Amino acid sequence: MDSITSVLVPIHREGYKFVGAFLVATFLLVLMEAPYFLIVAALILTAWCAYFFRDPERVTPVKEGLIISPADGVVQSVGSAVPPAELEMGDAPRTRVSIFMNVFDVHVNRIPTDGKIIRQAYTPGKYLNAALDKASEENERHALLMETESGKEIAFVQIAGLVARRILCWAVDGSDVKAGERFGLIRFGSRVDVYLPEGVHSQVCVGQRAVAGETVIGNEKIREKDREGEIR
Known part of the structure; x- marks a missing residue:
């Protein structure tokens, strides 16, 4: 069933x-x-x-400080990176979690945490394989900056892929949003990068499958190093 x-x-x-x-x-x-x-x-x-184009309902954990995956797919990479310049977040590296969506994944994207949309920026670019690390800088993308309920900054970026040719985002600047709410969609294979708030580390491992609106990828209340995993 x-x-x-x-x-x-x-x-x-x-x-x-x-x-x-x-x-x-x-x-x-x-x-x-x-x-x-x-x-x-x-x-x-x-x-x-x-x-x-399926759009299933999801059960989103509701607890202060949780950061939820905005996309379905495999965690492609976890590491330090400077947020997109167009969001004007400075040059300090943040923990970045990259989630790769193949053509069989659900492509509806969801808000990662409770807070307010501060700024958005669309950047035209290439259509490289979204699994490549350089896709974060060279591919077409739509970046969003949020302020969490605790006042911290978090950014997430929709990135076009090899066959993706359309990024859709209906988030509104200045609007209050809740974790798990739908905010966009990318057509036909792509990737979403999440730049966690300063001092927050990843709660997922490379190779792990994330579920949009359900998988916890970070927690503002926890101070620990990025998690590691192994295939068993």
């Missing part, structure tokens, strides 16, 4: 036009009596498109 409900979930409204276009194409192929393999291929593409 769990495997069924993980597939049969609502589709985000941004996917309606794509799913509709594939359905129309499939219907036209049937009317034209196209070869069977083309009709099957169109049906598979329609199903995949619906699967890509």
Whole structure:
């Protein structure tokens, strides 16, 4: 039952036009009596498109100081990095957690913590493989700066990938937001970087799978080094 409900979930409204276009194409192929393999291929593409734009509900932990993953995917890297210059956060390195989303992951992005949206900045760029470290600086991106409820700064960045060609963000500057709320979507494979508040370390390990709106990646109340893990 769990495997069924993980597939049969609502589709985000941004996917309606794509799913509709594939359905129309499939219907036209049937009317034209196209070869069977083309009709099957169109049906598979329609199903995949619906699967890509799925938008499941998530159970977000609610506790002061928690920082939740904004994206589904594998933790690609954890380390120190300077936040994007366009956010004007200074040159001091912060702990950065990079989460890579492949084309089979849910691509709806969620707010990582309670607080207020302070600033946003869109930067055009390349479409390198989002798994590459240099994608953080060279790829098209949309960066957001937040102030947490404790008054600290946290940044998160939507980064376009090799096949991603559209970053969507509907967050509003000055708005109060809650952890787990939907704020954007990236179409077709991408990455999200999170620059944790100063002094906060990662609670996830490289290679670990994160779930948007559920996985705790940081905690303002805990002072410890970045966590390490191993495959077992």
